[in-house]
Amino acid sequence: MSLIAEYKAHTEERLNEGNLPPLALTAEQTAQLVELLKADSVEEADYLLDLFKNRINPGVDDAAYVKAAFLNDVVKGNVSCSVISKHEAIEILGKMMGGFNVSPLVEALKNDEVADAAAEQLKNTILVYDAFNDVKELMDAGNEKAKEIIESWANAEWFTNKPALEKEIKLTVYKIPGETNTDDLSPATVAFTRSDIPLHATAMLQSKMEKPLETMEELKQKGNPLAYVGDVVGTGSSRKSGINSVQWHMGRDIPGVPNKRTGGVVIGSIIAPIFFNTAEDSGCLPIEAPVDNLETGDEIVVKPYDGVIEKDGKVVSEFKLAPNTLTDEVRAGGRIPLIIGKGLTAKAREALGLGAFDMFLAPEQPKDNGKGFTQAQKMVGRACGIEGVKPGMYVEPIATTVGSQDTTGPMTRDEIKELAALSFGADMLMQSFCHTAAYPKPADIKLRHTLPDFINSRGGVTLRPGDGVIHSWLNRLCLPDTVGTGGDSHTRFPIGMSFPAGSGLVAFAGVTGMMPLTMPESVLVKFKGEMQPGITLRDLVNAIPYQAIEDGLLTVEKKGKKNIFAGKIIEIQGLPQLKVEQAFEISDASAERSAAACSVQLDKEPIIEYLSSNIALIEKMIEEGYEDARTLQRRADKMKEWIANPELLQPDADAEYAATIEIDLDKITEPVLACPNDPDDVATLSEILADPKRPTEKIDEVFVGSCMTNIGLFRALGEVLKGEGEVPGKLWVAPPTKMDEAQLTEEGYYSIFAAAGARIEMPGCSLCMGNQAQVSEGAVVFSTSTRNFDNRLGKNSKVYLGSAEVAALAALLGRLPSKEEYLNMVPKKITAEKRDSIYKYLNFHEVSDTELTNLVH
Ligand code: SF4
The missing domain is CATH 3.30.499.10 (Aconitase, domain 3)
Incomplete structure (x- = not known):
């Protein structure tokens, strides 16, 4: 069957499957398409051009490679194409967002015929990484267009060319009462469809609401985009797929990017922190505001700068946009593009000898109260090269260890491709296959065959199906007092500290080796007394919410729920002799508290024992052919270095906590x-x-x-x-x-x-x-x-x-x-x-x- 007939049949099939758009073209299909476009007389030219422009994934996708190579040939005149001119080729390259399109565009700066057009496209491209140096070299050699580009980056035109967040956003409410966890938005039962965003989005809220897809379709008839509204939104696992589904139903298309949307508004009385961050990263506008006066079908006007939501001209809810940089994030297309773009602007200004730039909103930083730091604040501080980081400070700590598991792996891979990255900046990135190992679906098997190469070729480490649960391995790769992240919400290191995140942020941390973080407050959980006979670590895990409920800091009821741990760091003290494996039982469960992270104060001895064990394991892994061997060896060497001089960060005596919960072990006399x-x-x-x-x-x-x-x-x-x-x-x-x-x-x-x-x-x-x-x-x-x-x-x-x-x-x-x-x-x-x-x-x-x-x- 010809490509045209095959793709039309596939399109029809997807349409019948529930109005789904066709899948993006594979590299093979793209190569076939290129051959058709090269023909003297192009059959169904408009249709083929539309496929070529809009149905191929951007970044460093294999198909993007084929697309960029062909366009490069068109620009250089190596091939003739009757339906794509050199200028059009440049324009199409410019929509590919970074990665394989960058080098052809930089090359085109040397070609007077298309240099203007190439410069215009590069000005709005921020995923250029090392290619920045190529443009600078051209500028230094006297290329005027290259100079224009560096000046444009220095003036942040990639940002100012985008529309600012609207002052008034008209929306129709779709309210999901009570609590929505991310499994309601992106059910684990259909995890294998997550990288097919439109298909996966058909499962959104199916177990929670009556006919959700039909309801949303009906609500859209009012002519406004929908707002996702709930009492408690996004608890549970850190699922980028949850945001993907919300954006698929409530966001807007991205030109040139198939089957993915951006934008959207989520309003919740409480929005779980990881979900909030994932929304920020994805260009969605998350607003924490009371939702009691909002009901499904209401037409509302959100005024983000005024902090009000109006219905029928009357204010029905008020809020303060937080973080204060949210409007910039939305304008840039998300927090991640904003950080990358700001980095590019800073680099360009440095290259031109210009001073700092105040175009962007500076993150609000708290005033120093002169008090000491907690253990967690010191850990993040060390990852930022400073003594400590106080709550509310926006920082970008080094992400030393990054974990990715298989159900989010395909999405992380897609995000890495979109970030146009060919290597990892993080010292250790590990990929597991534990979520799908036992009963793999065909898509999982395909992933097993393709993901390891993708990760290993960028310097990451992959486990094998059947090796076991991600954390039981990843914990063994952690270094004391360092910071990291992972796509599974239970990525909670027992030594050091992890801030789990959605796949977008995980990809970002993997690629750049750093992560954006607004430092949360800490809750101190302090154990005292003696462990009683028959009592286990798991009972202590459950004793934490038990005591918090007694202290009035946690309620079980969802409506108006109180949860002192939500979004905070839980810092555990009083159990310094725990083995590191035991410490993980406690830190692991901080996910259930909706905490942002957890640190456990341990003595050196159990950590030395654990690292010694892990060095032996890592060196055996290398012997057994686990890849990437260099990354594994580097980690084992760092563990040896730490053991040679074992120092642990200690909290200051006058450090401040949002709350202190004391648990008396003498009083826990039966299982909880x-x-x-x-x-x-x-x-x-x-x-x-x-x-x-x-x-x-x-x-x-x-x-x-x-x-x-x-x-x-x-x-x-x-x-x-x-x-x-x-x-x-x-x-x-x-x-x-x-x-x-x-x-x-x-x-x-x-x-x-x-x-x-x-x-x-x-x-x-x-x-x-x-x-x-x-x-x-x-x-x-x-x-x-x-x-x-x-x-x-x-x-x-x-x-x-x-x-x-x-x-x-x-x-x-x-x-x-x-x-x-x-x-x-x-x-x-x-x-x-x-x-x-x-x-x-x-x-x-x-x-x-x-x-x-x-x-x-
Ligand atoms: S075993 Fe751990 S990593 Fe696996 S699904 Fe459960 S919580 Fe997640």
């Missing part, structure tokens, strides 16, 4: 669980069993797995199950890494799981991710995983979250144990003599080389 279906709805076992509203009669299914677990917890599960025969309900077991799997098998625990009738899943996220296997509809579940949002583990499931030890008893009994049962049974199974060997962590530097090879192979 998160109840269905809210990780904030925590209660003790006794409270749960005494509450008739809680589903307590039967536990249908138990899941032991996720990044909240480590090898010791699986041994504990095995010890409880040993010799007890098959469990009455369903038991799922999924160790976090292949090394855990190998070691547990070696130690005989897999045979215990089999005897208990467990369904053993391959290492990875398994049930936790919700996109692979699921529990039965309506099941009451006990899980060790991270979160229990509605429908995450299975349709209409009711999920308790707690420790592996309670999970083991719940599996054995088919119901929740009572406090007394728990405190009696657990010590009998996990005896004092065996505790050390049960809860022993995998220390790779303490095993023989052969054993290590067997674990990592």
